[in-house]
Amino acid sequence: MSIVFLQFLSGTIFLSIIFLHLIKKNFEAVIAYGIQSFAIVVVLMGSFFETNNFPLLLLILVTLIVKVIVAPLFFIKLIQKHELTFSVSSYLNLPLTLIVIASFTAVAHSQKFSSLTNIIPAHFALLSLALSAIFISLFLIVNRKGALSQALGVLSLENSIVAFVFFAGLERSPGLQMGIIFDIFVWILIATVFVSMIYKHFGSLDVTSMKHLKE
Numbered sequence: 278m279s280i281v282f283l284q285f286l287s288g289t290i291f292l293s294i295i296f297l298h299l300i301k302k303n304f305e306a307v308i309a310y311g312i313q314s315f316a317i318v319v320v321l322m323g324s325f326f327e328t329n330n331f332p333l334l335l336l337i338l339v340t341l342i343v344k345v346i347v348a349p350l351f352f353i354k355l356i357q358k359h360e361l362t363f364s365v366s367s368y369l370n371l372p373l374t375l376i377v378i379a380s381f382t383a384v385a386h387s388q389k390f391s392s393l394t395n396i397i398p399a400h401f402a403l404l405s406l407a408l409s410a411i412f413i414s415l416f417l418i419v420n421r422k423g424a425l426s427q428a429l430g431v432l433s434l435e436n437s438i439v440a441f442v443f444f445a446g447l448e449r450s451p452g453l454q455m456g457i458i459f460d461i462f463v464w465i466l467i468a469t470v471f472v473s474m475i476y477k478h479f480g481s482l483d484v485t486s487m488k489h490l491k492e
Contacts, residue, residue, distance in 0.1 A: 278323030
């Protein structure tokens with residue numbers, strides 16, 4: 278797979294996470310996550326066509342079915358069932374959010390993480406962007422007030438880690454492939470159960486509605 282096409286896919290993943298920070302509608306956020314997950318599938322497919330690694334094919338199929346189809350459909354059904362058209366706000370306003378995103382991106386491209394981003398020197402830009410996506414996904418989890426957005430942040434974090442693993446040339450390890458498959462199922466389960474339980478008990482996905490809870 279050409280480096281230019283990999284850069285396009287990496288940029289798609291990165292921009293989709295930024296979009297999750299900016300978007301105001303839950304439906305569009307789920308679609309962005311679906312596009313992000315499909316970009317991961319395409320990245321893995323490129324590796325499979327180059328290596329014919331059949332355990333990797335299993336990972337591709339699991340990612341396609343679970344993350345591109347099942348998870349988005351579950352979230353869309355949840356949005357329609359509970360009329361969750363609009364997402365809640367962030368703790369930081371838009372200008373501060375963009376400043377934090379830019380700061381994380383700069384840090385990921387700095388010399389502090391050069392030992393990680395230079396694992397494969399030719400993939401420096403790809404690894405730096407994947408590392409930026411990891412940081413920004415973590416920020417999405419803590420900055421958004423809505424449980425659905427936080428769940429998408431967790432799943433985006435997992436996508437970013439998979440992208441980093443691929444760009445670092447580690448995706449061919451059978452043990453790592455099985456670990457990623459297990460990780461996909463665990464995070465999907467955690468995210469869906471978390472969102473469902475929050476709405477069931479509080480009638481809202483705004484996590485600030487839980488601030489009255491006492492230890």
